[in-house]
Amino acid sequence: MNLYPLKFKTIFKDKIWGGSKIKDILHKDFSPLPNCGETWEISGVSSDVSVIANGSLAGTSLADLLKSEKGKLIGKVNYERFGDEFPLLVKFIDANDDLSIQVHPDDKLAEKRHQSKGKTEMWYVLQADEGASLISGFSEEVDRDKYLGKFNSGHLTDILNKEEVKAGDIFFLPAGRIHTIGKGLLIAEIQQTSDITYRIYDFDRVDAHGHKRELHVEEALDAIDFNYYESYKTAYDKTKNTVVKAVECPYFTTHVLDSDRDFSRDYSNLDSFVIHVCVEGSYTLKYPEGEIDVLKGDCLLIPACEQRVELKTSTGFKILESFIA
Known part of the structure; x- marks a missing residue:
């Protein structure tokens, strides 16, 4: 298929x-x-x-x-x-x-x-x-x-x-x-x-x-963790046009990609699907067999067999990029 x-x-x-x-x-x-x-x-x-x-x-x-x-x-x-x-x-x-x-x-x-x-x-x-x-x-x-x-x-x-x-x-x-x-x-x-x-x-x-x-x-x-922690908010780098790791745990890893230009992603080193959640802007995802427009509020599931994609944009975009490492 x-x-x-x-x-x-x-x-x-x-x-x-x-x-x-x-x-x-x-x-x-x-x-x-x-x-x-x-x-x-x-x-x-x-x-x-x-x-x-x-x-x-x-x-x-x-x-x-x-x-x-x-x-x-x-x-x-x-x-x-x-x-x-x-x-x-x-x-x-x-x-x-x-x-x-x-x-x-x-x-x-x-x-x-x-x-x-x-x-x-x-x-x-x-x-x-x-x-x-x-x-x-x-x-x-x-x-x-x-x-x-x-x-x-x-x-x-x-x-x-x-x-x-x-x-x-x-x-x-x-x-x-x-x-x-x-x-x-x-x-x-x-x-x-x-x-x-x-x-x-x-x-x-x-x-x-x-x-x-x-x-x-x-x-x-029986479920509550009663421990107190000094900080609960996740600190992450907000530099634009770079892939920023925000969350990493045994269940998922999530990057933030905030870009004002076109961007290429190579997933060939991952043995995982990848999810894009578009939280700002828009882009066109190009892959070898076609392309798909992505708007704020859209979510994409990129199959593990899809190794390279291009994100083309005229507006800029911010996405949450998640996978299981």
Whole structure:
């Protein structure tokens, strides 16, 4: 089968905290949903598998393509490691209100409880309203007893690390880190293929029927990393026209490429697929058999067998480039 860089049909998710930035900033029409809080752009999650939108493979599911093309699509070592489940999930998140305070289990706990992978993730802030903030980790030394005392007294946020953020900020969130995205943020998220979230506190919100969302207070206790860290924001070089490594972990590596000129990428040394998430500008991706236009908010999956691509631009662009090393 002749593989090529793939775009997928966007999967829209209605959320109680969603807004309109998916439509207003990323120009994705989520009608008739009243509020779109998330889009899933590349997904191998069994309940929401992405479907190819471009080229001769249009209409084919990512799961079916992976079963047939295996290492040719995601890399030989990746296929040996992950099998027929695509290993990364790419989302955009529009927080028109604060998301719940939550935590995700690691691989060991997720396998034990859910027969699933854990959830390590990263956030890239595309847009931030003035004063918008998020929570990542603890603001002081905490143990299980201190955490429970604050939680039971209704003062959990007193010990959480709240940071005001701006466009371009990156946060890496290993499984176990307590967190939430605050009101007024548009985020690109790259994560392990997992949809397991332990919701700790949801600000006593109710849905249209007056029901509160389920909490997972007890389950979260075994998942939380109670360690305090001096810094939670990811520091990275913001030099233009160079490939900058921002995040590297066993589950994915993400580069930031901020360019005002054409750029060539050689992936021949990688035994991995590559994902482009366009967070600013636009470009045309040229590959040996063709080309594809990429706009802000577009996500591409470049198969492991595609070794060299050219990014041609008249506007400049910024992309998140992710793969599994």
